[in-house]
Amino acid sequence: MAIDIPLKVKALFRPRLAKRRRPSDLASPPCQHSKKPRDEPAPTPDTAAGDRVSLDLQLSSPFFRDVPIEIRKMIYDLVWRDPYEDAYHSPRGRHIHFQEGRWSNTRCVMYDDDEDLDWIQKNMDRIPSSRAGDMVMWQKRLSSTWxxxxxxxxxxxxxxxxxxxxxxxxxSMMLVCKRMFPEVVESIFESYQFLFNDIYTAHRFFVYSPSPHVSHIRNLDLTLNLGFHEYAPFITDLPKSRVRELWEALGRISCLHNLRISLDIYDRGPWRKIPEQRVVAQLRDLRVLNNFTLELPPPLPIRVDPPNMHSLDAEEEAPFRVVRRPPLRYWQFMPGEVEHFRWETRTKGQQSHCFITPTREARHIPNPYLIDFF
Known part of the structure; x- marks a missing residue:
């Protein structure tokens, strides 16, 4: 995985600038002869092109000769410590991004309170009574694709x-020597929690151009708010899907300790629903040693079973823990105005239809996406 290189390191690899010459010196005199090159010895096996990039085992180094790999990894783990580890919920959480043709990583600044999936709406509940706070700002956070x-x-x-x-x-650690490089990369993958917040970055990291050390990942967090076209292959039984390819890549990681997968629709609206049973079918084969949590959208107030859109059966045994987000009670149905709403169900004949009713106005907002029925 490529990491941002500090400016000091970049300076070390900067090609030497050619010495500036005066315009009069650019053209050599016609009678000037070049110097005869010195006789160079024939390349030996040690200086051959193929051997110059070979790995030096560093057998004379006490660090590699006398210190076992287990102790070396403990030393690497001490190097990764920093003063901000105790400030956030995930001490070593790193968000991975691939933007504009380059990889970058940033620290996860999630707080302990953010584990409460209803924490944002609880803050929105306090605004009408306290008259302090920006509902539109909290609405953006509520609909965040992260x-x-x-x-x-x-x-x-x-x-x-x-x-x-x-x-x-x-x-700085990866540039010490070639012998240390793979050990350092493996230690990074084993010591940090990798967090991905878009399918493009996750697919490129695990499927399109995976690192040979990706199997050493121990802690992984995927928050995937996908467009409907990403779920369509599961509804129409198409074999090719970026989500399927991602699940297959995760299945090749044999030593995952902690895994959390959060799935949702990109717009995160009140009526959102995904084909849970079909999307989750592959996840049952993943091998996770400690904690495996699957976060899904909230259940709709009524049963909705269009073809191939069945919800995950709560009573069915699964190797993961299922967490449901709380139902929405705030949304921005009109630009610039965030409204509190409630769910209502009306029965007409043998069918029951669900509506959204804003608290302040006597109007009904019908389901625009799905046909709801018992």
Whole structure:
């Protein structure tokens, strides 16, 4: 995985600038003869092109000769410590991004309170009584594609942030020597929690151009708010899907300790629903040693079973823990106005239809996406 290189390191790899010459010196005199090149010895096996990039085992180094790999990994783990580990919920959480043709990583600044999936709406409940707070601002956080747990991290990316929090010792350790490089990369993958917040970055990292050390990942967090076209292959039984390819790549990681997958629709609206049974079918084969949590959208107030859109059966045994987001009670149905609403069900004949009713106005907002019925 490529990491941002500090300016000091970039200076080491900067090609030497050619010495500036005067315009009169650019053209050599016609009678000037070049110097005869010195006789160079024939290349030996040690200086052959193929051997110059070979790995030196560093057998004379006490660090590699006398210190076992287990102790070396403990030393690497001490190097990764920084003064901000105790300030956030995930001490070593790193959000991975692929933007504009380059990889970058930023610290996860999620707080312990953000584990409460209803924490944003609880803050919106206090605004009418306290008359302090911006409902539109909280609505943006409620609809964040980074999820209700990492909305602070998204705001840091979109706005100016404290860059010292994101600093790491990754590059300085990887440039020590070739022998140490694979051990350092493996230690990074084993020691940190990798967080992905879009399907493009996750697919590129695990499927399109995976690192040979990706199997060493221990802690992984995926927050995927997908467009409907990403779920369509599961509804129409198409074999090719970026989500399926991602699940297959995760299945090749044999030593995952902690895994959390959050699935949702991109717009995160009140009526959102995904084909849970078909999307989750592959996840049952993943091998996770400790904690495996699957976060899904809230259940709709009525049963909705269009073809191939069945919800996950809560009574069915699964190797993961299912967490449901709380139902929405605030949304921006009109630009610039965030309204509190409630769900209502009306029965007509043998069918029951669900409506959204804003608290302040006597109007009904019908389901625009799905046909709801018992």
């Amino acid at each position: 999820g209700s747990r990492h909305w602070r991290c998204e705001e840091r990316i979109r706005h100016e942030r404290q860059k010292s929090v994101d600093q790491t010792n990754f590059m």
